[in-house]
Amino acid sequence: MAKTLICEILSPLFGLFLISNWFIGSDNVIRFVEAHRPDRVKDLQIAHAEGQLLHIESRSRNDTGKPRVLIVGSSSVFNGVDEHLINAMLAAAGANFEVVNCGLTGMHAYELPMLRQWLLRSNVAGIVYLYNYYSFSDDLYDMALPMRWNTLEFARLNGIYDLRLSELDNLAAGVLGESLFLVRYRQLLRYTAIAWSAGHLETRTYPYDFEPGRARPETTVRRTKEPAVEEPGLTLQDEVYGKHDALWDGIVARWRLFLTPREPFSRIRPPVESSLSRHNTRGYRGLERFVELTRNAKIQFVVGPVPEPNFKKFDYMGGLPVERIDRRIQEITRKYGIVLLGRSEIADIEKKDQLFRDPIHLYDNGRSIYSTYLAARLQEVLRNSNDADTAK
């Protein structure tokens, strides 16, 4: 029996590990795949998201010798931060670090510690996390689960309070994807192999979801009267956390949560509501955990909101008291003594509809303005930090 298990079951699995991680996950293959990753409009969302992560993995493997500052966040960051512009401005100012755009579509704050293997590298001097209002939701982002994953961090972040039966498949895929490059980037590799064999592989020519220079979609929203404040309702997680001291009610609440399928992340209002629900949502816990990790790795951590247009509150976010989210982040940054880039600093950007292409993403002009702002702020923040270190 032992010989059968070793020869016929374990050996092929080991072989698979070698093929996946040593051959397919080699630098040459990564470079090739990364250079041809699909854009968002090809309706290959998962392959596209995997491509974004592969870009980060690829950059993390290639050390240019300069200390790095990683800008992390959702597609708002992916499309809203021009790292070339920032690096040019920083170089002109004599700064000795380079900025890398690590935006990931739909990224939530709970994913920060899950991305530790790519973010907390020895050549990283600083990490800037730019959050959306939805970033601190309790809910897991289903598309990201299999790839943006770290088993131990997930186990640490989540107790039995938060698990749902409908998520088990994705969690298991994450565990496999963590070990196997082939599983982690499966859709992307599949797309690449099929497109290459059909002669349709295209080199990626721009780093964003939307081709620069294309006409801006009409986004100006008619301002109606200010929407009435609408308190978000209780979520199932709120019930679980509220009843965890009561034995029977707590068990019933957890069982109900376990059996209730979670809605896919297709509307942004529910995760915003979730971000408003409690102080200790999965998102806030993820952020605090990541603060600890950056401290341990001696990496400077900066937090700030990413610009979101004011017209959102006349649209899907109408009535929600989202300023509470900003206040919660202020509490966390004060608690840990980390730098917060305030929303007031980007208020001018947020009130101009023409700088946005939709309620989430900056347009080309908005990206330039925001990146210029970031370049100036990063110089200040990181210079002050260096001075403080020197003074010590």
Place this chain on the structure above:
Amino acid sequence: MALPHPVLDFLYERARRGSANIPENNDDLFKLRILDSFALIEFLLILEEHCGIKVPDSDVLPENFQTIEIIDRFAAARWAHSP
């Protein structure tokens, strides 16, 4: 008791029509598609007529007609018990 030729001929003809090999004594006749739900009806009539037996409905089970050897034993047992 060896099965009479007409009984075997029926099975061999079914095999030929279905492009199957001539069945050996232990070949599963249902698996080889020599016997099926319809053919079983015809086969029963031929078996009863040429073996001089009566197969009660309760014995019309595929298990009793699985292979030539089983059919042979079954027919012999029925014949031994017939009045």
Place this chain on the structure above:
Amino acid sequence: MSFASATFFLFLAAAITGCAVLGRQSRIRFLLVMSLLFYSAAYPPHVLLLLTSCIVDYWIVALMVRTKHPDLRRGLLVLSLAVNLGLLATFKYSGFFATTANQILAAAGTKVTVPVPSLLLPVGISFYTFQTLSYTIDVYRGLCQPARSFSEFAMFVSFFPHLAAGPILRARDFLPQIRGHEPFQREQTVRGIELMLVGFFKKCVVADNCAPLVNQIFSGGEPMSGSTLWIGCLFFAAQIYGDFSGYSDIARGLGYMFGFRIPVNFEWPYFSRSMLEFWQRWHITLSSFIRDYVYIPLGIRVGRLRLTFNVLLVWLLCGLWHGAAWKFVLWGLYHGALVVATHIAGNRIRVPERLRLAANTLGMGLTFVLVLISWIFFRSADLTTAWTYLREMLYLTNSSFFGGIGRYKVALAWLGLAALAHAITYVLRYDVDELSLLWRLPYTVRLVAVTGTIAVTILFSGQATSFIYFQF
């Protein structure tokens, strides 16, 4: 829990580890617990339903063997049938019956309505119900010894490889295996791995890659030309075969690995020369179950008219088994009528030996086309949609019949390649129970082949879809 999911691989790792370290008796109980855990991944409360079915039938049989009184034995059998079929009817058909009753009442002009229950259908209920019934009936007939313990019986019913979508096991074949099984015998494990590789390839690469195309063609979003619908049928034929036979192969492969022989369920059905032969090659365990427990007991020594009625009734029930909807009823009757027609034609037409090859080829082609047509009923949302599609497909003289098929050229080429590979395996096939190409290879070659196939399957798998037959 689907086989083609990461959860399953972690589950399987745990199951293999447990079986490797435990002794035989503990292993049975461990496999039972793991099987119930497997089942609970769909919806945990339904495990109670499964256990209820097991408990009821185990104790009915225990009482049955203790009594010699024929009326009491028959009464216990009837009780088992009532409980099991009652559960099946409640969970699977109550909504359908209520909806149909309301339609009839509305047509009759009354305002009376029957409440339509909305119960979550337990995964695999149609399969495990048939299995527990086969146990009770076989013990009643004296064809099977009763299980020695409840855990043994429950293991037979709930053994995870076959629980959700078959093959349908017979207690008389499986229970003796439980007593003597030895897992991880080398040759059996290699056979099992081979079957699983084939099964995963069929399911993940063939079926799951056909699914988006099938969904697009049958989405109802835009009207499709007749030829496009035929193409959709082709892809659906590949999808349902890859899905269902793939699942059966994986189930058999897992069975081999754990020391059990699970029966063959598919034998290259698309190469059948008649509808009768199709049902001897497609879902073999279902057709043999219906033959042994429904068709033959209805009486086969009856007149032609009665026999035809019996066949159509059996096929109606078979259609209904596949789903609680009128389209499945019609699908079943369609197949039943064709089976009767095949039998009549077979009796009336004698093909000369020199024309047998041509007749077989023609028969294969015609049977395949008839099966494709039947899949329209299976795949369509309802009868009305199915009729609409069928009209388009059969309106061959429509000027727009060939509209829009250009975009499927590449997909058809891939399908053709898959069909060619399938045809080669048909020509080269061994006795399917003895399929063991991997065992014949030197170890190093086998290792490379297995590893490479796993990598290719992972890479080229389509977007995971649930197994089609899980809904039954």
